[in-house]
Amino acid sequence: MKISKQQKSETRKSLIIAAVTLFSERGYERVTMNAIAEEANIGSSTIYKYFPKKESFLMAYRNMVMEDTVAEIKNYEDLEEFDLHEKLQFLIDTYLENLLEHREFVDQTIKKFMLNPIMHYKQKNTADEKLKALINDFFDDAIEEGELDSFPFKSALVKTLADGVNGYVIYWLNDESEEFTDTTKLIDLSLGILVLLLRSGLIDKAIELIGFLIKSQFMRLSESGNLISDMLSLYQGTKKKKYKRKSKKAADKE
16 A cells, blocks of 8 residues: 555654654653654554664754744744744744744754764755745845845855754753743844844945955956966965064074
8 A cells, every 4th residue: 555645744743753752751862763663653664764763863853843833934824914024033933932842852952963063964954945945035025025125145144044043042942031031032133133234235335345345456456467477476475474474483483
C-alpha cells in the first residue's frame, strides 16, 4: 500500500514530537531511536526511513516549528493591516511562542550546536528559505505601499534578519524577566531602529558615499593613463611603508 505525502508528513511530525518529549523528560543522551519509535507507536525499523540518526531530530524540530510559524503568519487575517515593523515583530514573537512549550529542549539543542558547529552545518535546514521568502514579501509589501523606498541591499538584509532570528532565540533562552518582557523590548527596539534607518534613507546614503569614494579613486587613477600600473604602485608603496615601520622597530630593539 502506497503511503501519501500527507501520511508521511504526519508520521514525521509524530516522530519529532515523540523525540522532543523524550529528550525533555530523560535528556538527549539517555534516549534511543527505539524508544522514540515506541513513543510514536511506529515500528523500530520504520523510524530510520525518516531519520537516519538521533541528532537529525535537533534540526528537524527547529524546521517544523519555523515552517508552522511561517504558515501561521501567512494565514493571519489581519496581517495586511500591519506595517513592516509590526510584521517582523509578529513573526519573531509567534516563533518564540511556538518554541515555548519545549523551551528546555530548545536550550539543549542550541548548546549542542554551539559546542559542535559542524553538527549544525551537517543538518538539513529546510525552513530557512521559507523564512527568507516571507521576510522578503514583507519588504516588497512595504515598498509597494510606499512605506519604504526601494533599496539595493534587500537580499542581504533579508538573509541577515533570517540569521538574526537565532540571536533573538538565544537572548530569550537567557531571559529571566517576567513573561520575557526584556526579550519583547529588545525585539521592539532593534526592529524599530532598523525600520527607522530604512525609512530615513541613511543606510542608502552611506552606501552611496562609499560607492562614490571608490569610484572617484578609480577615476583619479585612470586619468593618469595606466590604471593597473598606478594601482600596483600604490600597493607596492604601502608594502614599503609597512616594511620601513618594521625595520625602524627592529632598529630600536637593537
